[in-house]
Amino acid sequence: MRKIVIAGNWKMYKTQAESLEFLQEFMPSLEHTPEAREVVLCAPFTALSLISKNLHGSRVQLGAQNVHWEVQGAYTGEIAAPMLTEIGVRYAIIGHSERRQFFGETDETVNKRLITAQAHGLTPILCVGETKQQRDAGETEALISIQLEKDLVKVDQQNLIIAYEPIWAIGTGDTCEASEANRVIGLIRSQLNYPDTPIQYGGSVKPNNIDEIMAQPEIDGVLVGGASLEPSSFARIVNYQ
Numbered sequence: 001m002r003k004i005v006i007a008g009n010w011k012m013y014k015t016q017a018e019s020l021e022f023l024q025e026f027m028p029s030l031e032h033t034p035e036a037r038e039v040v041l042c043a044p045f046t047a048l049s050l051i052s053k054n055l056h057g058s059r060v061q062l063g064a065q066n067v068h069w070e071v072q073g074a075y076t077g078e079i080a081a082p083m084l085t086e087i088g089v090r091y092a093i094i095g096h097s098e099r100r101q102f103f104g105e106t107d108e109t110v111n112k113r114l115i116t117a118q119a120h121g122l123t124p125i126l127c128v129g130e131t132k133q134q135r136d137a138g139e140t141e142a143l144i145s146i147q148l149e150k151d152l153v154k155v156d157q158q159n160l161i162i163a164y165e166p167i168w169a170i171g172t173g174d175t176c177e178a179s180e181a182n183r184v185i186g187l188i189r190s191q192l193n194y195p196d197t198p199i200q201y202g203g204s205v206k207p208n209n210i211d212e213i214m215a216q217p218e219i220d221g222v223l224v225g226g227a228s229l230e231p232s233s234f235a236r237i238v239n240y241q
């Protein structure tokens with residue numbers, strides 16, 4: 001049985017005060033959410049500890065948005081896995097397209113981060129996906145296949161989540177057709193050596209398209225940006241039909 005994981009990626013949004021405000025409104029909406037759905041909030045580093053303290057006893061899990069491949073050292077501006085696990089963080093997004101695009105992340109550094117995250121008790125959420133240009137050139141399948149091949153060297157696929165995030169669908173409102181996301185995710189699965197690795201879809205997931213996305217047989221959850229910032233819209237997504 002593959003696990004269903006609904007994760008919010010808050011990106012560079014929400015102070016501590018705003019995070020607490022979110023929780024206050026959001027938490028009651030989980031009352032009827034099926035237990036089998038894992039709900040994850042990937043908050044900014046500065047909010048993680050406070051959220052962790054305010055989640056005691058709750059089913060919501062915490063995720064970071066990055067993690068370094070060393071456990072300590074002279075790496076100004078980075079964060080180490082033990083710093084995250086110490087405060088109760090269970091997941092870490094690795095290789096998000098915004099890190100690849102704006103911060104020089106490569107498949108090699110993504111691979112190193114994945115290995116260290118797993119070695120220190122974090123479950124990585126590995127992001128892969130093509131640009132509009134690559135899609136238009138018919139390179140989607142080849143590009144994703146290369147990303148997986150390079151990113152997953154020596155990675156334990158039994159402690160991993162993959163998020164298929166077509167870059168052209170992120171923050172644009174231009175969602176990938178659910179059936180097309182299902183097709184690409186099926187291809188991703190066919191390249192894995194463990195059948196139960198959860199594979200999410202990400203890119204303009206909203207309350208009005210979540211039901212159709214989650215009805216697809218290959219899609220095991222979603223990684224939500226903008227719509228996870230609003231308690232009521234994230235609640236609707238988590239409580240999809």
Ligand SMILES: O=C(CO)COP(=O)(O)O
Pocket residue numbers: 009096165169170171172173202203204205223224225226227
């Ligand atoms: O990048 C994303 C999640 O990691 C998707 O962002 P949006 O849901 O805002 O398109």
